[in-house]
Amino acid sequence: MLIAVSGALGGLALPATVLVAAAGAGRLLQHFVHTSAAASSSASKPRNGLPKRYSNLEELEADAQPLLTPQAYGYYAGGSDNEWTLVENKAALGRYRLLPRVLVDVSSVDMSTTLLGQRLASPILFAPMAQQRLCHPDGELAMARAAASTGLPYILSTMATSSIQEVAEAVAQAPAGGWPSDPTLWFQIYVLKRRDVTEVMIREVERLGYKALIVTVDAPRLGHREADEKNKYSLPPHLSMKNLELITKAAATTEGVATEGSKFGRHFSDLFDQRLTWEFLPWLKKASKLPVLLKGILSPDDARKAVELGADGIIISNHGGRQLNYSPAAVDMLPAIAEAVQGRVPLLVDGGITRGTDVIKCLALGASAVLVGRPLLWALTLGGQKGVEEAMDLLHYELELSMALLGCSSVDQITRDFVIQPPGYPLDRGDDGSQPPEQPPAATPPPAATPPLTDPAAMVVYGGRLPPARRLIVSGLTASAIALGGNLFGVTSWLLGLDGGRLAESSRLDVLVPVGGFRRCLDAQNGFTFVYPARWLADQTLYRRYAERIERQAALDPPSLARERTRRAAAPEPAAAYGPAGSTGEENISVVVAPIRDGFTLQRMGSPEEAAQRFLDTTVAPEGSGRTARLLGAGSRRDANGQLYYWQEFTVQSDAFNRHNLSVYSARNGLLYTLNAQCPQERWAADEAGFRRAAESFTILNSGVATAGFPDRL
Numbered sequence: 184m185l186i187a188v189s190g191a192l193g194g195l196a197l198p199a200t201v202l203v204a205a206a207g208a209g210r211l212l213q214h215f216v217h218t219s220a221a222a223s224s225s226a227s228k229p230r231n232g233l234p235k236r237y238s239n240l241e242e243l244e245a246d247a248q249p250l251l252t253p254q255a256y257g258y259y260a261g262g263s264d265n266e267w268t269l270v271e272n273k274a275a276l277g278r279y280r281l282l283p284r285v286l287v288d289v290s291s292v293d294m295s296t297t298l299l300g301q302r303l304a305s306p307i308l309f310a311p312m313a314q315q316r317l318c319h320p321d322g323e324l325a326m327a328r329a330a331a332s333t334g335l336p337y338i339l340s341t342m343a344t345s346s347i348q349e350v351a352e353a354v355a356q357a358p359a360g361g362w363p364s365d366p367t368l369w370f371q372i373y374v375l376k377r378r379d380v381t382e383v384m385i386r387e388v389e390r391l392g393y394k395a396l397i398v399t400v401d402a403p404r405l406g407h408r409e410a411d412e413k414n415k416y417s418l419p420p421h422l423s424m425k426n427l428e429l430i431t432k433a434a435a436t437t438e439g440v441a442t443e444g445s446k447f448g449r450h451f452s453d454l455f456d457q458r459l460t461w462e463f464l465p466w467l468k469k470a471s472k473l474p475v476l477l478k479g480i481l482s483p484d485d486a487r488k489a490v491e492l493g494a495d496g497i498i499i500s501n502h503g504g505r506q507l508n509y510s511p512a513a514v515d516m517l518p519a520i521a522e523a524v525q526g527r528v529p530l531l532v533d534g535g536i537t538r539g540t541d542v543i544k545c546l547a548l549g550a551s552a553v554l555v556g557r558p559l560l561w562a563l564t565l566g567g568q569k570g571v572e573e574a575m576d577l578l579h580y581e582l583e584l585s586m587a588l589l590g591c592s593s594v595d596q597i598t599r600d601f602v603i604q605p606p607g608y609p610l611d612r613g614d615d616g617s618q619p620p621e622q623p624p625a626a627t628p629p630p631a632a633t634p635p636l637t638d639p640a641a642m643v644v645y646g647g648r649l650p651p652a653r654r655l656i657v658s659g660l661t662a663s664a665i666a667l668g669g670n671l672f673g674v675t676s677w678l679l680g681l682d683g684g685r686l687a688e689s690s691r692l693d694v695l696v697p698v699g700g701f702r703r704c705l706d707a708q709n710g711f712t713f714v715y716p717a718r719w720l721a722d723q724t725l726y727r728r729y730a731e732r733i734e735r736q737a738a739l740d741p742p743s744l745a746r747e748r749t750r751r752a753a754a755p756e757p758a759a760a761y762g763p764a765g766s767t768g769e770e771n772i773s774v775v776v777a778p779i780r781d782g783f784t785l786q787r788m789g790s791p792e793e794a795a796q797r798f799l800d801t802t803v804a805p806e807g808s809g810r811t812a813r814l815l816g817a818g819s820r821r822d823a824n825g826q827l828y829y830w831q832e833f834t835v836q837s838d839a840f841n842r843h844n845l846s847v848y849s850a851r852n853g854l855l856y857t858l859n860a861q862c863p864q865e866r867w868a869a870d871e872a873g874f875r876r877a878a879e880s881f882t883i884l885n886s887g888v889a890t891a892g893f894p895d896r897l
């Protein structure tokens with residue numbers, strides 16, 4: 184809070200003219216079209232409608248970005264820390280599947296719904312977002328008018344650049360849109376330390392006809408927005424947070440001390456109550472007759488408590504990935520919260536919603552409605568009020584069509600039966616009614632006696648054993664191998680499309696472009712990532728096999744049984760493999776993802792050294808194999824998520840070869856992920872640094888749809 188407000192009220196770090204001169208380019212000047220007073224003459228040609236036909240809301244951001252200052256764009260688009268949660272919001276929605284029912288009369292689909300007694304055109308609300316005049320001179324006024332004309336609630340942020348009065352007036356004057364219902368304004372409020380001042384705000388909000396109070400509870404302090412820090416983000420001097428002026432005035436009146444708005448920033452952190460605890464809720468319920476919804480709840484226990492203390496609704500949200508990084512995607516917490524709340528109050532959810540199918544997934548998982556955030560900012564930037572209306576029409580078109588294809592002619596028909604949760608979600612709780620992970624079909628007859636869990640050779644139930652290192656590359660890497668790089672299976676394209684390129688621009692650009700001599704393999708399907716030497720190539724044979732599988736799946740003919748059987752009995756193939764051009768396959772880095780027995784943990788194998796030694800003794804060089812293995816080192820590490828990894832370094836010798844290996848493995852959701860880097864001993868000196876870097880970077884992603892039997896699930 185402190186950073187945003189002091190920044191925002193402190194004015195631009197550099198005057199616009201200095202910035203323009205420093206950049207020496209018209210582009211930056213163009214950025215100020217909407218944001219600087221000096222350039223406001225350009226804004227006299229307000230954008231009126233989206234500049235072209237868009238197919239979906241995800242396309243808007245790329246076109247909006249050049250119209251914004253880097254500061255404004257960073258503020259809108261950014262999340263906190265390394266933006267894991269920001270990315271996860273969208274990825275999580277992608278993991279759920281919709282199960283359509285057929286032969287239902289969908290000749291007329293009704294998207295309308297009732298929320299807190301208010302009739303809405305659809306179960307979609309405009310999320311509260313601060314400082315909308317950075318997008319467009321009309322800012323919140325345009326956005327609120329667009330909400331009114333599309334029949335949806337507009338939630339005004341406390342941190343808005345328009346006041347509650349201005350927005351209420353703008354909506355009252357708005358010509359009636361296609362939607363007959365009254366415009367619906369809600370207000371997002373922060374509880375101030377000065378409860379008397381908070382009450383003044385509430386009275387004003389009630390007087391102006393706002394219909395609900397949203398209390399944001401996930402922001403006792405502002406998340407660490409690295410983009411804002413780098414950009415030295417602050418609100419341009421011609422803009423201000425108008426509601427703070429009202430608060431200041433109210434504080435001055437009740438105190439009898441005049442406080443100028445511009446000086447307010449210095450005192451701001453004193454005003455928002457960082458010591459706020461649950462006791463505020465009964466107080467607020469008494470202080471206002473408006474329904475009170477808490478925004479920013481992720482824990483089912485908090486949701487239960489909120490209901491017990493009188494909340495009229497809950498907005499499940501991680502603030503668009505802007506507050507606590509590594510908090511889960513809101514949609515993933517929806518089923519557990521729905522279970523905890525048992526329909527006593529409406530649940531709303533937000534984060535990453537851009538598609539009609541996203542809305543449907545949330546409704547099916549237990550939400551009464553969703554909030555849409557950033558896409559509306561991009562629409563406002565591109566086309567003002569009309570742009571937002573057009574964007575909302577697009578979302579409504581998608582929602583209506585998807586409801587018809589799903590076999591639902593009204594919103595209340597969208598139930599849990601229409602959605603398939605990904606295995607292991609939400610969050611491996613297992614006690615929340617989620618479905619157990621799918622088990623792969625038995626590959627071979629089960630062994631007569633179940634070997635002890637501590638035998639690493641027996642860990643892999645399906646697909647054989649923990650793959651001996653020498654078998655990881657099923658076929659040699661050839662000199663003519665295609666440099667598929669990180670775009671294996673279209674992962675890169677998928678990533679880049681996901682967020683309009685921001686993701687690639689920030690931390691994972693190395694999927695596309697080598698960084699420091701390394702390129703990134705990011706397997707979103709299986710959920711792992713690592714870096715490998717940039718000049719190495721992907722295994723072409725592997726790629727061809729995947730392509731064949733896709734083709735087979737698309738073919739109308741059923742696969743021959745014999746072929747199926749052979750395939751299932753085969754050892755697991757690497758999900759990714761890289762090596763130098765022209766290599767025989769002996770020098771490579773590869774990853775295998777294979778199912779393991781339920782309940783397996785690394786710790787149950789003992790210490791990393793014990794596990795490694797047993798692995799060598801039983802699998803790599805068992806007695807009588809003609810091979811000798813030597814353990815050079817073993818250890819463990821945890822990634823930022825707390826996921827445990829074991830690593831081991833060893834050599835294997837036989838008459839035919841002398842190899843050096845470095846491998847890392849970790850288990851999650853019934854799968855064992857193993858990265859193995861190996862080379863002929865004489866290549867070790869050349870490869871060592873690269874191998875160590877690859878091993879250190881190997882990470883299992885929470886965002887992956889880790890499904891057993893990977894090759895079948897492309």
Ligand SMILES: Cc1cc2nc3c(=O)[nH]c(=O)nc-3n(C[C@H](O)[C@H](O)[C@H](O)COP(=O)(O)O)c2cc1C
Pocket residue numbers: 258259260272310311312313340341342371399478500501502503504505533534535536554555556557558
């Ligand atoms: C630029 C920006 C400003 C925001 N300001 C606020 C705010 O003032 N109050 C609040 O409760 N949430 C705020 N949020 C969070 C949104 O209400 C919402 O939870 C989030 O944007 C939803 O994610 P989405 O942008 O992926 O749709 C803001 C979000 C953005 C992007």
